[in-house]
Amino acid sequence: MHVLLFYPHHIWNGLKSAFSLKHRRHYQNDIHNRLMATYAEVPQWWYGIIWVASFAMAAGALAKFLPEAPVWVNSANLRLKSTLTHL
Numbered sequence: 001m002h003v004l005l006f007y008p009h010h011i012w013n014g015l016k017s018a019f020s021l022k023h024r025r026h027y028q029n030d031i032h033n034r035l036m037a038t039y040a041e042v043p044q045w046w047y048g049i050i051w052v053a054s055f056a057m058a059a060g061a062l063a064k065f066l067p068e069a070p071v072w073v074n075s076a077n078l079r080l081k082s083t084l085t086h087l
Contacts, residue, residue: 004011017023
């Protein structure tokens with residue numbers, strides 16, 4: 001609150017420069033951006049796979065180590081176990 005009351009002009013100028021086109025052009029041409037431009041973008045479905053795997057591992061860990069977890073956790077774990085036994 002102190003910063004908002006005593007330095008509003010600094011905050012306003014910082015926000016204006018952060019969203020200005022000149023500021024974005026300057027920081028999009030830095031050395032790190034140029035080096036990263038040589039690599040290909042990661043497909044979006046990779047993030048989906050990582051999210052699903054993380055969620056499944058978290059639900060499995062909760063069901064195993066926290067038996068008083070909500071019902072949806074235990075039901076997800078049962079489906080996972082039945083799927084893995086058929087492999």
